[in-house]
Structure formats: structure tokens, C-alpha cells
Amino acid sequence: MLKITPDTNILVSAVISKGNEFELLRLAHIGRIKVILSLQILKEFKDVISRKKFGFSDEQINRILKSIVNISAIVMPSNRIDLIKEDPADNKILECAETGKADYIVSGDGHLLKLKKYKGIEIVKTSNILKKIN
Helix, strand or coil, X not given: CEEEEECHHHHHHHHHCCXXXXXXXXXXXXXXXXXXXXXXXXXXXXXXXXXXXXXXXXHHHHHHHHHHHHCEEEECCCCCCCCCCCCHHHHHHHHHHHHCCCCEEECCCHHHHCCCEECCEEEECHHHHHHHHC
């Protein structure tokens, strides 16, 4: 089974609209792919969707988090990476993918996408991974 590490913005997009990112999590929900996440990614995701502009209640946020955790393998990266200097927070995506032995990192982030690959893990946009799955 294909293992992917989505970045935080992919997760946010998945819960606020029914586009490609939503489809990616739907595929994980039905067992076509495995999502690999870390506590750091989940914390950042929770912080972002808790912003007033999204309008989620605490109950909705907890339900969303629970549903994402239920379709994910949670890893605890022990190796710190300092590769992306322009946005060091992006390094947590690489740490998670490496620890969880992900096949792909799915991102729309320019800092990650310009790497193209990290230790054999391809870094792709959501539309590209959906083409590979279907």
C-alpha cells in the first residue's frame, strides 16, 4: 500500500473543501493509501484549523482531528532535519516522511516541491499523486 505524508496545508484544504485533497483523505479512509503523520504535524494542523477564519467549533475540531488520526499511522521522528532554511517548520514534514518510510510527500509548498525528492521519497502535488493512485 502506498504511504504518503501530506503537509499541513494539504490537510487543511481537505477539511475546508471537497477538492483533490479531500479525495486523498477519502482514499485513505477506504484503505487505498496509508497516511503517515507526526504529532508535530497534527499540532500545527490543529493550530491552523482553530483560527477564527475557518469557523470550526472546538467540537468540530476534535471530530476532524479524530477522523484524521483514525486513518493515519502516527510516527515519532527522532532524527532532526535542518535542510529547508527558508522555512524551518517545513523540515518536520521531511522528518515524518523519513521516519514513517513514506513513498511520497504530498505538498503544495514551494520549499518542499523544489526539493523534488528527499532520501528516495518523491515530493509531489496532490493532483500528481491522485494520477498515480487511480
